[in-house]
Amino acid sequence: MSYEIVKQAKNRCIGTKKVTKTVEQGKAIEVFVSKDADPRLTINLVALCTQMGVPVTYVDSMKMLGKACGIEVGAAVAAVVNE
Numbered sequence: 001m002s003y004e005i006v007k008q009a010k011n012r013c014i015g016t017k018k019v020t021k022t023v024e025q026g027k028a029i030e031v032f033v034s035k036d037a038d039p040r041l042t043i044n045l046v047a048l049c050t051q052m053g054v055p056v057t058y059v060d061s062m063k064m065l066g067k068a069c070g071i072e073v074g075a076a077v078a079a080v081v082n083e
Contacts, residue, residue, distance in 0.1 A: 003068040011081040019079045028079040034062040037076035
């Protein structure tokens with residue numbers, strides 16, 4: 001189900017740096033974090049989302065999240081963007 005939300009989103013961003021910037025700007029609707037991603041990459045972003053009131057959804061696989069985003073490699077994080 002979560003992958004479908006990412007697939008169907010018109011605007012999304014991928015990657016820790018881009019997603020962090022999007023959350024800071026208040027443009028993120030929902031953030032998706034892969035359970036198999038390195039926690040050192042995601043822990044600060046999850047804390048920021050909590051602070052900013054952005055819902056965080058955990059997905060099982062970096063590979064599947066990347067595929068849902070339309071890229072050939074895995075994605076640790078992705079966000080649906082309100083623009």
